[in-house]
Amino acid sequence: MGLEATLVPRIVEAMDKKPRIPVIWLHGLECTCCSESFIRSSHPVAQDVVLNMISLDYDDTLQAAAGFQVEEIRKRIMKEYAGEYLLAVEGNAPTRDGGVYCTVGGDTFLNILVETAEKAKAVVAWGSCASNGCVQAARPNPTGAKPVKDLIPHRAVINVPGCPPIAEVMTGVLTYILTFGTLPELDRQGRPKMFYGQRIHDKCYRRPFFDAGQFVEAWDDEGARKGWCLYKMGCRGPSTYNSCSTFKWNNGVSFPIGSGHGCIGCSEENFWDNGPFYQRLSNVVVPGIESTPDQIGKTLTVLAGAGVAAHFGSYMVRRGINAAKKEKPVPSAPEKEGGDQ
């Protein structure tokens, strides 16, 4: 995560002595994959986070109490720790029809979110639902689901996208805040640069095959068995900023490309509508042996084929078509913000 070794004693000391920061972890429209990912963390393990680092005072997925007893806790923390508690949000809020598509304790999640964010010290948006809207916000977004940043526009939100985010990225963001008492440096989309600063493609172990022009052409073909590049199978590695090819998943065991399926770009905004998933990205210059990786396009969308054109002309697709008209790939060097997808 870009920390120097000399900082490690400071982390240990910070964790040991400070009273634990109260955390309210709300769940809106979501699938709980973020919580599940969180408890997969290997370093630190979830037990350490929950028992020694934070005070997880409200979390309906793990809470022992139920009903009015838990709602009491939320109100108490908001009052007693005004300005001091951390709000973690998993999922997002439906805004259509007054927010009736998600209620907790008889009130809308929309109201609860806005109310709880008011006095929070910081707001963390876990996963793509909270950061970008994710699957329920995909066309036609029947519930009017909106990401957290759009619902509390006056508050800074740390976006930790991914469906789900990598476990160690989640615990890494938390421990950074606890250790340094400040938020990590964020890019223009509110993502911590230390985890979302590089494209999956740039650190992918299959990158040499891309550069050599060696591709999987069909599932289970010879190239697939040799571990060649999955770009032609629709892999979104070239347009996705995440740590999957760096830390990998589940304590470094593998990541989607490593297990033979392309990346679906689950940490990028609108990735559900930027498909179909198996259609290759357009305006990527596919290098042969002689090409250099710097020629690879950065602003990438799926090939504007017939299937995509039928997809209602989304922003992403329109942008893709416009980019394609220029007939010139954009240089690939990641800019300072760590991505502009």
Add this chain to the structure above:
Amino acid sequence: MSRRVVVDPITRIEGHLRVEAMLNDRGVIENAMSSGTMWRGIEVILQGRDPRDAWAFCERICGVCTTVHALASVRAVENAIGIKVPQNADIIRNIMFLTQMVQDHVIHFYHLHALDWVDVVSALKATPAATADLAQKVSPTWHNSSPGYFADVQGTVKKFVESGQLGIFQNAYWGHPAYKLPPEANLMAVAHYLEALRWQKEIVKIHTIFGGKNPHPNYLVGGMASAINMERLNYVRDLITDAARMVEGMYIPDLLAVASFYPEWTTIGGGLGNYMVYGDLPQNGIGDPSRFRFPGGVILNKNLGEVLPVDLTDQGQIREEIAHSWYEYPAGKEALHPWEGVTAPKYTGPKPPYKQLDENGKYTWLKAPRWKGNAMEVGPLARMLVGYASGRADFKEVVNEALGKLKVPATALFSTLGRTAARGLETRLAVNWLGAEFDHLMTNLKSGDSATADTAHWEPSTWPADCKGFGFTEAPRGSLGHWVQIHGGKIANYQIVVPSTWNASPKDGKGQHGAYEAALMGTPMADPLRPVEILRTIHSFDPCLACASHVIGPDGRKLSEVVVR
């Protein structure tokens, strides 16, 4: 005087659940209503998309039972297009299915359900040496059982409690008279709560190896895109061995030990007595149900003497009603088979914030699925009963062994505790099958069969212009079905009936209650302000949705009430 008890949110589940219960003068639940309060509209979002992408959308229905919707979805699309996947793909899918089932059931027992039976605070009173004795008796083969180990865990709990910041354990029901375990059993359970939390992140690495990540590993229409080699396979074998050791050495002994303190719960929470299983774990392709490890079938009225066949394509069998659901159907339609299904939301409930819902009107975002007009229970208990009643030796062996150890009759299965026990017994079968599926995969590879995907039908140009299909699986929480219609290479309609829709179903047009509602009836509550009993029965189903249960007057009349929330 009657009391209305409202529990919202029901915690330790996936999603948001509201329960309202009406108690009689003796504090016994007389009526109940279950209502889902969350709708995301995935079925609507799927319209017009590429059917090969559907698994990824569907998988995001649930991150707790991750993979199950992806599996049902690829099967539905393959069924529609007419793809038969290679046997290795079936085996890898079976391994992923079983990995999910084992991990999910263990998490449910320790992290979602245990605190209904285990008093964390009481663990502080335990003697570590006596706890070690107990642990040795309960499971002589489990290695973490020294006095020092339990003293260490107790020290961790003590330090946590003394910090004054009780986090997820605050404001709970510690000291409630319904808690029956002695302090040593509570300490042992708390130690295993923490052990299971560390272990669950290990077994899911099987998903990471075959599917790239967990939660939400990758699937593929036509097979599996799994990059495997000998090193990877050895990794999987090790994880399976560890899982089997954990299930047999910790989970099952804990389950039986805890259950032995709660015999009264073998007579509470039985509910409907109707059980349904679609079946799964194909040994000869998904088209041959006679070779499923989980046999399908229906049991009505607790009659283990007869298992009726279930057919997902028969439009007269599975139908969804909306008499009490916030949806509308075309005029004149009351019940629709999923192939003809319509998902058109129409909220008619009270304006939030509200105190209660109207049991006589529409009160939930869940439809009411019915099998030939009957409300059904799905899940581990249904699977164990159908396997048992079908005469399968492996099912009979684990069930009879557990009944013998607990010294209870077979009728004890029709209960809250029976449901919880069935989940554990199923895990024994699952972890055993996990090894068998792995061996099968190795045998195939050894014989030179290494195909994992059929790509002959990958391109939409090879598909029929119009086709429809269904896919199904046995998710940890029960039978799951997906129905898809494809026109011109795009999804024309997609309907999903999830296990919790069966179990948490509202009343239907005839007034028949769903499984949660029925199971709550007749439950005595010691202290309605601290609804441990409601949590026990609801959690025994392992709810996986945003839903609510609402207990009301038997005929819906207005009663004097104490609103708990």
